[in-house]
Every structure is written in C-alpha cells, then in structure tokens.
Amino acid sequence: MGSGGGEDPEAAVEPLQVLFFRKGSTIYFEGEDARCWYEVLRGTVRTCRFRADGYRQLTNFFYRGDVFGVDEGRYLETAEAVTDVRVRRRSLTAGEELPLRRALASAQRCIFLLGHKTAEQRLAAFLIGGLDPADSSQTVVLPMSRADIADHLGLTIHTVSRTFSDMARRGLIRIGRPHMISIMDLDALRAISGEEAFDSKDLNGHVTFVTGRFA
Amino acid sequence: MGSGGGEDPEAAVEPLQVLFFRKGSTIYFEGEDARCWYEVLRGTVRTCRFRADGYRQLTNFFYRGDVFGVDEGRYLETAEAVTDVRVRRRSLTAGEELPLRRALASAQRCIFLLGHKTAEQRLAAFLIGGLDPADSSQTVVLPMSRADIADHLGLTIHTVSRTFSDMARRGLIRIGRPHMISIMDLDALRAISGEEAFDSKDLNGHVTFVTGRFA
C-alpha cells in the first residue's frame, strides 16, 4: 500500500510549498478536492486511474518542469511518485493561464502517443519523447518500470520487453540496464513512430491512406 | 480536397465572430498561427493531424458547448467540420482560464478513451461518451463516419463495423441507420468499458490486477 503519507519532514528544508515525496508514495488521490497544482522540480511522477475492473490506467508521466494536478473541483486521477521527487505546490487561485497551457500541452502529447497504432510505433514515440533536449547524449533514462510503460501505452509488459529486445537486435537501440537505453538510430526510430525522418530505411513504401479524403 | 474555404458568406448573418462552416470544410490548419479559440454552437468538429507516413490521426471530436483551438503559438492540429457547424470565435488574449480548463477536460476524456485496450472496450466507452446527458432517449447520434471513429480509436473501419454488429447481435445496442445507435443495455456497455456497472452480467469474474501494487 505504498509507504504512506507524502508530507515528508524534509519538505521543511525548502522554503514554502516545496515538498518531497518518496518513491511509491501518493501525492494526491483521485476524488480529493483539487486545491493545488504541482510542478515537478526533480524526479518523475505518474498519474493514473484505478478502474472498476481492477485495471490501472496510466494517463501520463511528468518530468522536471512539467505541471500536473490542474483539475477542476476534484482530482480526476491519482498522482504518485515514480522516483523520489521534489515538487513545488501552488494553490489554484487566479492567473492560472500558464500552467493550464502547459498541462494541456502534456495532455496533447499523451493523446498523440496513444494514437499510435502498433506497439513498435508507440514505443518508438515514447523513447523519442523521453529524450532530454538539453542533453545530446542520445541516452534515455526510463525511471519507470516496464509495467508503467505498458499501462501507459495500452500494452503488456511482455510486448514492451519483446519490442525493446527486437529494436536492440536490429541495432536501433542498446539496452544497458533495463532503465538505461541508448538510441543508436534516432532517424529510424522517428520513421517508425511516424514523425518525420524518412531518409534512411524504407518502411516498405508504406504510404497507405486510411481514409479517402485526399482526392 | 474538401469544398474549399470556410469563411462562408452566411457568417455575416450572425453578429460578430459567429461563423458557419460547411460539412467537410477546414476551420483552421495545423501550423497556422493560433490567434483564436472556438466554441461549438451547433454541429460536430474533429481535430486531426496528418502524419508523415500518410496516416491521419484523429485526436478528438467536439460537440455543442465544447471548446477547441486553445493552442499556443501555432495550431497543433487541423480542425474540420464533420457536419455543417456554427462556431463562436474569440481572440486569445486574457482571462483564458475557463476555456483552458474545458479544453483540458476534453483532452483528458480523450486520453481515458484511448487508454482502453480492446476494440470493444473503446467502442463501448465511445458510445457512452456520446450520450447526451440532457436527453434520456438512450439514442446516440454518431455524426461522424466509421472511418472517423476508427481513426479516433486507433482501429480500422472493419473492426468498428464488426464490433458494432456483434454488440447488436448480443442485444447491447440496436443500429437503425448507421448513424443512429440505440443503447439497449447501458449497464452492460458500462461493464465492458470498464467504468462502473457490474450488477448484471459477470464479465467472467475478470478482476485481474495488472500490476502488483495492491499488496
């Protein structure tokens, strides 16, 4: 049931409204009054819903700089710390334009990701999305488990694992430890994900139009 | 290529900033400067992206009262009229809190929908989401084509069609014309979609926990 409350004493170290949560702890629960929104200062946060059939549906991951918890009335999701995290908490009062925009951008990124059809496409897009633009090392650190990734993308851990292995076999990525993935061929990954980059590889000339609205 | 521009002369009929778009016309294009956001007054709007591999990815549908086009800088998607629509257009200046919230809510609904795993789950959730809470007739009008639904849910038109047919065969829905679907057993649909309603039917006692975080 996790390690309990998140109002860690360490929060007192930082001035006002900077809080620390241990890995696995809950930042807020679905259904609680949404009085504050959060910005990730360090670590990774996930939001999820526990559905009636027992499945956990993971809606998004949030990294440094991302905003979450901008809900109306009550939180629609539960937020949990994937790693130890530090967050800044702000009350939800006025002039919320900027955070709302940023939250919205996250939601849209998520939707684009989920709109990908095959497991390979989703995972390629997921890896690309995990690249830190400030860091040119081409290494993606995946702080979350395979189960987290699977739930986020609507796959099983088996498919995630198999697909990563297959990508590694083809030289697209290299898996150091499970959570350290080096991208060896970014263009190929981009092509697989369906976002730009067609130069190398061919994709089997797979330019099929799903609908006939191009006339 | 659609029936061309959307700045229909009929727009002049309504006072300021109420516009009319013919079915199939484009309201704004992906990449354009996002100077305005929109509220649907009548009809249905879809937003989509045309991906590099030729696939159209449909991100959302918008109905009366919904807000769309709340993007920063440039539009991230193309907006098109699914039916003839009337929209109110507002410039994007200050005090955007409310529309941002509403847009965000839409994005979240969309994400929840896409998070469903099987075709049946997605379509059940889609049908439930299409119910007008103000109208108790249990009849869902789907103004969009099967192709639109398929693209939105990451399925093919074949699977959409087959799944609807199968639901009808089992008495969950009744298909009048393709765009008029009557819901005959809402609880069963809810159970399939994974959102509440377990009373009737059993779902084979399918309360499997995907991850082990329930201790």
Add this chain to the structure above:
DNA sequence: CGAAACCTTGACTTTAATCAAGGTACGTGG
C-alpha cells in the same frame, strides 16, 4: 548473500488488420 521484485523469452491462443467482395444509402440527373 539471499530474497523479492522485475525483466526477458518461448510456445500457444486470441484479437485485430489485411485482402477481397458485396450490400446499402444517398444524391443527381433523366
């Protein structure tokens, strides 16, 4: 060092996509 959690892989089953063919609805013009 040992236990537990997590990850990978193989064999088989289920689900959805693809390939292919008809059927239905709708608008247009005769």
Add this chain to the structure above:
DNA sequence: CCACGTACCTTGATTAAAGTCAAGGTTTCG
C-alpha cells in the same frame, strides 16, 4: 419518381500482431 453512380458500410477468409500461460534469468536491496 426512378435509374444510376458514388461513397459508405458490412461481412467473410486469411494473415499478422499482441495477449496469455509458463518458466527462467537479472537486478536490486536489505
């Protein structure tokens, strides 16, 4: 009003993709 053409929808057969079942290997952490 009916005939025809087009776009849209449905269905069947086959193939490909992902899930399930089962087992074994790794990492991590106490």
